[in-house]
Amino acid sequence: MAILVTGGTGYIGSHTCVELLNEGYEIVVVDNFYNSKPIVVDRIKEITGKDFKFYEADCCDKEAMEKIFSENKIEGAIHFAGYKAVGESVAKPVMYYQNNIDSTLTLIETMERHNCYVLAFSSSATVYGSPKTCPIKEDFPLSTTNPYGTTKLFIERILQDVYVSNNKWSIALLRYFNPIGAHKSGLIGENPNDIPNNLMPYINKVAAGELPILHVFGNDYDTKDGTGVRDYIHVVDLARGHIAALRKIMTQTGVEPYNLGTGKGYSVLEMVENFEKANGVPVKYQIDARRPGDIATCFADGTKAKEELGFTCQYEIDEMCRDAWHYIEEEKKRNK
Ligand code: UFG
Numbered sequence: 489m490a491i492l493v494t495g496g497t498g499y500i501g502s503h504t505c506v507e508l509l510n511e512g513y514e515i516v517v518v519d520n521f522y523n524s525k526p527i528v529v530d531r532i533k534e535i536t537g538k539d540f541k542f543y544e545a546d547c548c549d550k551e552a553m554e555k556i557f558s559e560n561k562i563e564g565a566i567h568f569a570g571y572k573a574v575g576e577s578v579a580k581p582v583m584y585y586q587n588n589i590d591s592t593l594t595l596i597e598t599m600e601r602h603n604c605y606v607l608a609f610s611s612s613a614t615v616y617g618s619p620k621t622c623p624i625k626e627d628f629p630l631s632t633t634n635p636y637g638t639t640k641l642f643i644e645r646i647l648q649d650v651y652v653s654n655n656k657w658s659i660a661l662l663r664y665f666n667p668i669g670a671h672k673s674g675l676i677g678e679n680p681n682d683i684p685n686n687l688m689p690y691i692n693k694v695a696a697g698e699l700p701i702l703h704v705f706g707n708d709y710d711t712k713d714g715t716g717v718r719d720y721i722h723v724v725d726l727a728r729g730h731i732a733a734l735r736k737i738m739t740q741t742g743v744e745p746y747n748l749g750t751g752k753g754y755s756v757l758e759m760v761e762n763f764e765k766a767n768g769v770p771v772k773y774q775i776d777a778r779r780p781g782d783i784a785t786c787f788a789d790g791t792k793a794k795e796e797l798g799f800t801c802q803y804e805i806d807e808m809c810r811d812a813w814h815y816i817e818e819e820k821k822r823n824k
Pocket of ligand 1: 546572612613614637645664665666685686687688690703706715716717718756779782786
């Protein structure tokens, strides 16, 4: 029996594959490499010393998904596959709704046909919109500020309806805060080809001299130093959160949201300082205007994940910064 990982060569997906294999799970991975590279398949095997079946396919492709379920005994799925760039989703909403929702519907339909009812879904803290207070609990009101976030919220609602229609389903809605860092090996991590949208990949590129300066989006928020505060979680901790959720949903039915975050908030300027201290590399920055749609503060209340999943984070911020940079340095060496 295997766990299907959709989007398994992406940033969070690849780290989760490693943790699954390390924990002794058999996995089947599907990805269309829209936002990742084939080499990641080999890297996951190199890190774990384990083999697994890989399918290059689009999760919207009904025939391809049917083939995967027919050729393997899948007992549960972790669904990472999806578009994830906030700005792009504003420019191309139809593309986002089509891809993110259609792939999920196709997956669910195929799972039902094969009597497979265990699903962990990659949601996001973005479903909390602009929260009135922090830390954020799972029962806070939900809203969104961009099409990407709305796809996550819609899918959460769809999955709730799916459970109502058939109580055999067991679904975890995993609401991620801000994943950063990389696997200790330096073999997998996050290094987008384009100009990064997110803070840590941007810091990495400035530190590496590939971009001249970090633009800090606003220093007039109601926070400790005026810059945005977020809950940064080591991607390996986030991956471990999926294992904890999987263990839980394999023994029950229902739909449950869980926050996966550390519960600690760091400002943009604190992140620059943490990165510089952890790696001994300077990061030049300048204060610019606020980025439209950004919120001041966002950090998790992780009590539910702790109590119900037994999940807590192991990595502190200095290690997150070190591991993020280590991956970039290793990539540089490999590309020489
Ligand atoms: N920031 C900068 N400069 C940059 C990039 C970011 O100052 O070049 C700031 C932002 O203004 C924000 C903080 O750094 O205060 C973090 O920004 P990110 O873009 O890294 O992350 P966000 O919290 O905006 O968004 C992330 C994911 C979304 C997800 C959301 C959930 O990118 O997919 O968390 O809360 F929806």
